[in-house]
Amino acid sequence: MKGKIVKGIAGFYYVDVVGSGVYECKAKGVFRKEKRKPLVGDNVEIEVLDEKDREGNITEILPRKNELVRPAAANVDQALVVFAVAKPDPHFHLLDRFLVMMERKEIPVILCFNKDDLGTEERIKELRDIYRDCGCTLVFASAGMQRNIEEIRGLLAGKTTVIAGPSGVGKSTLINLLQPEANMETGSISTKIERGKHTTRHSELFALGDHSYIMDTPGFSSLYVEDLEKEDLKYYFPEFAPYEGSCRFNGCDHIHEPGCAVRQAVEEGKIHPSRYENYKAFYEELKGQRRY
Numbered sequence: 001m002k003g004k005i006v007k008g009i010a011g012f013y014y015v016d017v018v019g020s021g022v023y024e025c026k027a028k029g030v031f032r033k034e035k036r037k038p039l040v041g042d043n044v045e046i047e048v049l050d051e052k053d054r055e056g057n058i059t060e061i062l063p064r065k066n067e068l069v070r071p072a073a074a075n076v077d078q079a080l081v082v083f084a085v086a087k088p089d090p091h092f093h094l095l096d097r098f099l100v101m102m103e104r105k106e107i108p109v110i111l112c113f114n115k116d117d118l119g120t121e122e123r124i125k126e127l128r129d130i131y132r133d134c135g136c137t138l139v140f141a142s143a144g145m146q147r148n149i150e151e152i153r154g155l156l157a158g159k160t161t162v163i164a165g166p167s168g169v170g171k172s173t174l175i176n177l178l179q180p181e182a183n184m185e186t187g188s189i190s191t192k193i194e195r196g197k198h199t200t201r202h203s204e205l206f207a208l209g210d211h212s213y214i215m216d217t218p219g220f221s222s223l224y225v226e227d228l229e230k231e232d233l234k235y236y237f238p239e240f241a242p243y244e245g246s247c248r249f250n251g252c253d254h255i256h257e258p259g260c261a262v263r264q265a266v267e268e269g270k271i272h273p274s275r276y277e278n279y280k281a282f283y284e285e286l287k288g289q290r291r292y
Contacts, residue, residue: 004016026057042062077159092278103236115144133238255280
């Protein structure tokens with residue numbers, strides 16, 4: 001039987017077989033010997049040991065379309081990244097870091113700004129201006145007011161979507177609206193620091209329908225981009241693409257070089273300064289990394 005791992009806890013993997021339900025499985029020892037670990041999102045083959053108790057073994061991990069390191073997940077079609085318009089205010093550095101990670105993995109992003117009922121028209125316009133050319137599908141919604149939930153549901157249909165964002169932005173409430181059976185624990189915002197308590201403790205896929213899944217991710221506060229060279233960073237900012245080849249120098253990194261078309265575009269308001277400043281910050285971070 002073939003199915004998809006929807007949850008993994010303490011060495012047990014829960015495999016959803018369309019039409020048959022979920023089986024609790026262990027992974028065969030051969031995977032440990034080969035240093036292969038099943039991931040949430042993996043498509044697998046299982047052998048059923050007990051049909052009544054729905055227990056089985058994973059006998060094969062099918063080839064992966066892609067793999068994320070942090071959060072650990074496989075076969076992701078797209079990412080739904082959620083930040084709040086306000087309470088808490090969006091952390092642009094963290095958001096742009098996530099977009100670089102997804103761009104590098106060639107995973108499309110739906111960027112959802114939740115709690116749009118708490119934002120002024122000026123604030124919402126600012127967010128549109130910053131991310132209008134970042135290569136994402138941009139959605140403004142309010143889980144609390146249940147606004148634009150159906151638009152999001154339509155974007156998730158037929159795909160495996162990883163949902164991520166800092167705590168306190170309403171991810172759990174959003175998932176509960178999209179799939180009430182998920183019955184996720186919702187956390188409260190600390191009024192003192194305006195950060196939510198972490199309520200997700202393990203990665204888990206929730207079925208929204210046949211072949212439609214959404215995955216929440218635990219403890220999302222920082223993201224990991226492995227083996228990224230500073231000279232390649234510019235290729236993961238889609239706004240820069242129209243200006244590649246227009247700089248005075250070949251191989252321009254868009255930092256200090258004279259005659260830089262990207263910096264000129266920033267000055268002319270064609271690229272938002274917030275995105276460019278984070279690009280420079282990431283560049284300096286990569287430049288400062290020690291090489292072994």
